[in-house]
Amino acid sequence: MQEAKRLHAHIVASGLHQQELYLRKLITLYAVPNSSSLTNSRLLFDRIEHPSTFIYNTMIRAYAASSDPYQALHLYTQMRRHGPPLDNYTFPFLLKACSSLSDLTKGEEIHCQAFKHGFDSNIFVQNSLIYFYGSNGRIKTARRVFDEMGIRDVATWTTLVTCYASFCPIESARRVFDKMPNRSVVSFSAMIAGYVRRSMFKEALELFSEMLTLKMEPNDSTIMSVIGACANLGALDMGRWIYLYIFQRKGNNNQFDSRITTALIDMFFKCGSIKTAVKVFEGAKEKYVGEWTAMISGLAMHGLGEQLIEAFEHMVGSGVRPNGITFVSLLSGCTHSGLVNEGLCYFDRMKRDFGIEPTIEHFGCVVDLLGRAGLIDQAMQFIWEMPIEANAAIWGALLNACRVYKNVEVGEVAARWLINDEPWNGAIYMALLGLYREAGRWDEVDKVKGEMKKVGCRKSPGCSLIEVNGACYEFVVGDKSHLCAVEVCLNLSKIILEFKENKYILQDPKL
Incomplete structure (x- = not known):
């Protein structure tokens, strides 16, 4: 960003600040990669005498993805009154802003404007309409847009799968997924994420395995969902495979994404592999509040009270400020370790030392x-x-x-x-x-x-889960549907009988 500012100053000093070529580059540089620099982008935009359609679209796109999507709609109003003509890229960005705001009325108005300007049959606009209606729970309307489309691409199908997975029975999403003529990594990620949100972790891992057989490389979204499924199932073998896969993909010298590092720490703790969780934590070059909180939470679930207190104090000493979630993990750890006085002390420190309201x-x-x-x-x-x-x-x-x-x-x-x-x-x-x-x-x-x-x-x-050769098997009380149910019950009966006999022998005073 400092380089961008120096470049901007050089362009102004050279008298090139009103030329379209340089304005496009500068505004894109300020607005798109980092929404926190939108202020600089807007200052530059407001000084342009006649912004082009591309520049308007760039600003609308940036605001739609920011914490203030209303500004995208304000710019749209300004563009209609005084600006250049709208194009097929304008409407997808506007619909994204309406989705973020959950503003159905404004979104329907944008839909009408797209129809009026002849862009309602454009595939990018139609895909955005499916997402807009679907993300606001209007599944029937989203499906009507889908059914009326002459041409559909992978993004079209994936968007519909995402909407169904969010607001309909997961079986409906799977039916759409199975009908897809072509699938991408994003398609698989959407379906896997849908399974994870519905706590159908076994199905998520099965679909992930199917994806791997098709030689598709998972993206970060896929990895996050699979890590979550492994954590909930206790699928340590699959979790280790994911860790090695990420390590090989990123390389030893590259920093993992903070979200993935945090999820890996959490997963290994939940799978009972404390050493691997600590290894992932210590391998993080930059430790943010997420990594520290995952570490404290993991130590807490294993009743390692002294270690989690040491970790918390180390975290604070390193300049990382705890948040409310950190304190939930810390207090929970004190609970499971019987550290009553320490727990009450930290509860008092929450507001006094860190300004966190309980x-x-x-x-x-x-x-x-x-x-x-x-x-x-x-x-x-x-x-x-x-x-x-x-x-x-x-x-x-x-x-x-x-x-x-x-x-x-x-x-x-x-x-x-x-x-x-x-x-x-x-x-x-x-x-x-x-x-x-x-x-x-x-x-x-x-x-x-x-x-x-x-x-x-x-x-x-009650139910229990066991991982065998990378596959997870669930057993529910009274359920005899598993193919090996009779064999499992017979073996368990033998084990119980042997245990009782051995217990009787050990209790015999003559022995």
């Missing part, structure tokens, strides 16, 4: 911190004194603590609040049943069972 998540962490330590009454007092109303997560944390420490009175208060909020949630009733059973209050147990029958709720079946 949110419901931070209050929930403190309740969980106190509850797990057995300080039930203190946790209850904290809830009453909170400046915001407690939510289901907070009452749920308190109920779990009451089960562990057999505090029936406070547990009843938490459970009744939760049941009133979610009367269909079987897990709440099961927790209350456990509380009453352990206290020997069998009359209350029968009452809770009666309530469950009345509302027709039942406990959701």
